[in-house]
Amino acid sequence: MTISINNPVQATYIFIAILILASLIFCRKKKNSEFFPVSLSQELKGLAILAVVFSHIGYFLITDHRFLFPLSVLAGAGINLFLFLSGYGLTISSLQKKYSLWQFYKRRLLKLFIPLWISLAVFLILDFFVLKISYSWSFIAQSIIGIFSQADLYHSFNSPLWYFTLILFYYLIFPLIFLKKYPWLSALGLYIISAVLISFKPLFLAGTLGFYKLHLIAFPLGMAAANLIANKNIIKFSLLRGWLRTVSYYLSLAALIFIVGYTAIYSGVGQKPLTEELMSLVTMFAILGIFILKKINLKLFYVFGLFSYEIYLLHWPILYRYDIFFRFLPAWLALSLYLILFLGLGWLLQNISKIIKSR
Numbered sequence: 465m466t467i468s469i470n471n472p473v474q475a476t477y478i479f480i481a482i483l484i485l486a487s488l489i490f491c492r493k494k495k496n497s498e499f500f501p502v503s504l505s506q507e508l509k510g511l512a513i514l515a516v517v518f519s520h521i522g523y524f525l526i527t528d529h530r531f532l533f534p535l536s537v538l539a540g541a542g543i544n545l546f547l548f549l550s551g552y553g554l555t556i557s558s559l560q561k562k563y564s565l566w567q568f569y570k571r572r573l574l575k576l577f578i579p580l581w582i583s584l585a586v587f588l589i590l591d592f593f594v595l596k597i598s599y600s601w602s603f604i605a606q607s608i609i610g611i612f613s614q615a616d617l618y619h620s621f622n623s624p625l626w627y628f629t630l631i632l633f634y635y636l637i638f639p640l641i642f643l644k645k646y647p648w649l650s651a652l653g654l655y656i657i658s659a660v661l662i663s664f665k666p667l668f669l670a671g672t673l674g675f676y677k678l679h680l681i682a683f684p685l686g687m688a689a690a691n692l693i694a695n696k697n698i699i700k701f702s703l704l705r706g707w708l709r710t711v712s713y714y715l716s717l718a719a720l721i722f723i724v725g726y727t728a729i730y731s732g733v734g735q736k737p738l739t740e741e742l743m744s745l746v747t748m749f750a751i752l753g754i755f756i757l758k759k760i761n762l763k764l765f766y767v768f769g770l771f772s773y774e775i776y777l778l779h780w781p782i783l784y785r786y787d788i789f790f791r792f793l794p795a796w797l798a799l800s801l802y803l804i805l806f807l808g809l810g811w812l813l814q815n816i817s818k819i820i821k822s823r
Contacts, residue, residue: 466524467790472531475795480535482800490763500693500756503766505549508755510768512549513775515542516624517806521799524617525783531795537728540744541751543627544682546772548748550631551686552693554638555647559694568639576635578817580628581608583777587622595785614671617780624780626672633658634683647694651687655680677737681745717757723750768803771810774817778809 469475496503515538522536523529529536554572563571584607591597599621606613607621615626637657642650662676669676724747732743768775782805783790789798 465784466527467787468527469531469790469795472526472528472795476530476532476535478796479532479799482796483535487762487764490767491760492763494759494761496761500552503761504755505553506769507762507765508545508549508752508769509772510762510765510770511751511755512542512545513768513772514765514803515539515545516776517779517803520617520624520780521783525787525790526795532799534725534729537731538747540678540731540733540740541728541747543679544744544748545751546627546776547631547634547679547682548686548689548752550634551651551683552690553686554635555642555650555687555690556694558639558642559644559647559690563639565639569636572635573632574821575817576628576632577610578820579774579777579813580610580625582813582816582820583622583774584608587781590786591621611668612672613668615675616671617784622777622781624776626675627776629669629672630676630679647691648688651684651691654687655684658684674737678741678744681741682748685745713757717754720750720753720757723747724754767807771807771814774810774813775806778813779806782806782809 515535518532518535519537519539519542522532523539526532584604588599588604591599603621607625610628610632612620612622612625612629614620615623617623634654637654638650641653641657658676658680662673662680665673727743727747727750730743731747732740734740783802789801792798793801
């Protein structure tokens with residue numbers, strides 16, 4: 465159920481101060497000179513999962529939407545970041561190593577499905593015994609194979625799982641169309657196939673098509689970016705020297721931060737899907753620019769990135785159906801404790817999944 469809190473603005477300021485302090489405590493000077501290292505991908509995943517969690521809390525769990533604003537406005541960009549990084553990671557891996565079709569599916573799908581199956585089992589059992597909620601066998605069977613056709617935060621079993629069906633589709637189709645010599649052509653082909661399938665408006669996905677339309681371009685863009693980076697087709701501007709270089713650096717950062725703030729708040733939500741999608745992509749690319757330019761490693765975001773997938777699977781049912789903090793504690797403290805809890809549960813789920821996978 466939704467929750468009312470006291471002093472939402474004050475609670476937001478306190479939490480933002482805690483988040484900034486924790487980020488500064490765990491930040492380190494960047495030593496890696498790579499343009500887009502794995503650690504940067506993890507940091508971005510950490511930002512993405514925090515953006516999704518903050519949005520779900522600020523706009524859907526707490527009745528007063530002032531809580532967590534403006535941290536709560538980046539959910540769309542967060543989802544696009546997840547998709548972009550997935551497309552990027554798959555393409556980089558496929559360019560560097562050669563997998564058979566069976567090896568690809570075994571490696572990738574088990575990594576997707578094992579945490580999903582564990583989380584499904586946990587929430588199905590909890591719902592049945594604690595909340596006396598039961599689900600049809602057809603729904604359970606459909607969930608086991610990764611098809612989630614509804615995305616109602618208040619009525620679906622676990623609304624954010626609409627994302628699983630989309631990423632599953634990408635993982636299934638990727639090795640069938642990927643051309644190592646022409647990754648950019650593979651990216652274009654994947655986009656066209658996705659767009660055509662959505663244009664048919666399949667009835668069994670009627671409840672999630674709106675989300676797919678808003679996030680259709682990010683995964684192929686990640687594939688295209690991997691091609692550029694792998695071939696070192698990134699232009700580096702190093703003509704400026706001394707104070708001019710320093711000034712241009714900080715002006716660039718300031719401009720990117722402004723773009724993120726403006727496009728996240730004036731995101732086009734409620735307008736045409738293409739408008740909203742393009743605004744979200746602008747926000748995403750501005751965030752990417754900030755993280756590439758920054759001179760520090762944000763270890764806090766990195767840690768959240770390590771367990772971002774597991775947190776994504778777990779966070780909403782815990783918050784909405786099994787809340788143990790917001791009803792009893794100040795909102796800033798409740799959220800801080802939830803983030804710690806999510807990290808712990810994410811670590812546990814990831815390690816249990818690894819044990820099962822290794823057997």
